[in-house]
Amino acid sequence: MMIKTAEEAQLEQQLTDYRHQLHEHPELSFEEYETTKALEGWLTEADIERVDLPMKTGVLAVIRGKKSGPTIALRADIDALPIQENTGLPFASQISGKMHACGHDFHTVSILGAALLLKKKEEEMEGTVKIIFQPAEENGGGAVKVLKTGVLDDVEAIFGMHNMPYIPTGTIGIKSGPLMAGVDRFVIDVEGTGTHAAAPEKGIDSIVIASHIITALQTVVSRNTSPLDNAVISITRLEAGNTWNVLPQTAQMEGTVRTFQEHVRDGIPAKMQRVVEGVAQALGAKGTLHYTKLGPALINDEKYAEWAVETAGKSGLKVISPVPSSAGEDFAEYLKEIPGAFFFMGVSGTSDLHHPDLIIDERAILPSAKFFSNLAVDFLKKMSGPKMEMS
Ligand code: NI
Numbered sequence: 356m357m358i359k360t361a362e363e364a365q366l367e368q369q370l371t372d373y374r375h376q377l378h379e380h381p382e383l384s385f386e387e388y389e390t391t392k393a394l395e396g397w398l399t400e401a402d403i404e405r406v407d408l409p410m411k412t413g414v415l416a417v418i419r420g421k422k423s424g425p426t427i428a429l430r431a432d433i434d435a436l437p438i439q440e441n442t443g444l445p446f447a448s449q450i451s452g453k454m455h456a457c458g459h460d461f462h463t464v465s466i467l468g469a470a471l472l473l474k475k476k477e478e479e480m481e482g483t484v485k486i487i488f489q490p491a492e493e494n495g496g497g498a499v500k501v502l503k504t505g506v507l508d509d510v511e512a513i514f515g516m517h518n519m520p521y522i523p524t525g526t527i528g529i530k531s532g533p534l535m536a537g538v539d540r541f542v543i544d545v546e547g548t549g550t551h552a553a554a555p556e557k558g559i560d561s562i563v564i565a566s567h568i569i570t571a572l573q574t575v576v577s578r579n580t581s582p583l584d585n586a587v588i589s590i591t592r593l594e595a596g597n598t599w600n601v602l603p604q605t606a607q608m609e610g611t612v613r614t615f616q617e618h619v620r621d622g623i624p625a626k627m628q629r630v631v632e633g634v635a636q637a638l639g640a641k642g643t644l645h646y647t648k649l650g651p652a653l654i655n656d657e658k659y660a661e662w663a664v665e666t667a668g669k670s671g672l673k674v675i676s677p678v679p680s681s682a683g684e685d686f687a688e689y690l691k692e693i694p695g696a697f698f699f700m701g702v703s704g705t706s707d708l709h710h711p712d713l714i715i716d717e718r719a720i721l722p723s724a725k726f727f728s729n730l731a732v733d734f735l736k737k738m739s740g741p742k743m744e745m746s
Contacts, residue, residue: 370720410501427484523701562603568642591609655696
């Protein structure tokens with residue numbers, strides 16, 4: 356750990372207090388009214404300009420450098436989860452059944468900390484930094500809604516992070532290319548003909564047909580996807596029948612597809628449909644696939660990932676190349692429109708994300724805030740390019 360100045364120690368205390376406040380009052384996707392109000396208050400106190408964000412929750416702040424240059428964005432997500440907290444922390448959630456179990460309160464105060472630091476660097480900043488406190492990452496497509504408002508239309512690069520319990524505090528995961536998975540969801544209906552369990556020849560057994568479909572679907576990954584690409588198809592629910600001596604008319608399955616390359620993701624629904632309809636038809640039933648694309652894979656820009664390694668080192672963080680995660684993250688929606696990078700920040704967590712026992716190490720807040728403020732200053736300078744000498 357780096358030595359802290361008195362000013363940094365004070366900022367750390369302030370951000371930690373803010374986090375406790377947010378942690379005690381978690382709010383679910385698109386219900387982040389108190390969080391929004393708190394953020395507006397803290398930004399006003401720091402004399403940081405807010406820009407109108409035409410959404411019910413979420414905040415957009417802006418810091419304008421004294422020198423001209425490009426506009427970049429830093430993003431934090433602010434929502435919590437419907438989980439009953441079980442940490443026993445003195446600042447544990449005071450709201451029954453809701454918890455900041457994904458550490459978005461950590462993201463919020465870290466990015467706020469970056470804003471507070473940047474406010475003091477306006478003189479040296481060569482451009483503008485927009486800071487987006489985004490609602491509804493967990494559920495509801497907050498990123499897509501932010502993009503639709505047009506407030507990021509002038510942004511040339513965007514950056515964000517997720518805390519990672521398995522990475523130690525003081526370490527950051529930086530990687531170019533795919534970092535998190537594209538997430539899709541599907542439901543499969545099989546319609547056979549119900550009959551007496553003792554006379555299967557009089558009906559069409561939806562359970563046996565569903566079983567064939569489940570097995571055949573695995574070939575979409577093992578036989579139809581290149582070994583150099585990645586995909587996972589998981590059936591997570593299978594429901595059919597309600598007693599022991601009747602073969603049911605219908606069976607239903609549900610599951611998810613995770614991919615890391617857009618061309619792989621695009622090809623999968625048609626391949627699954629062929630299997631579902633074809634296998635069902637071959638065995639005399641009707642199979643239907645209902646496929647919903649939820650979010651694309653998160654793909655980091657190569658140049659920005661490289662630049663971030665340098666900034667991280669300068670900010671006192673150790674850099675590792677993280678293993679990509681097959682979880683989804685709606686920051687991927689921004690990266691489809693705007694180049695940028697997403698990082699995994701080490702927080703030495705006590706358990707996994709989305710777990711009621713998760714406690715993260717708050718000593719990660721200050722280094723994260725410093726990293727993102729350094730990143731903004733460094734990147735604006737690098738993006739502006741070498742200055743022409745005027746004579
Ligand atoms: Ni999260």
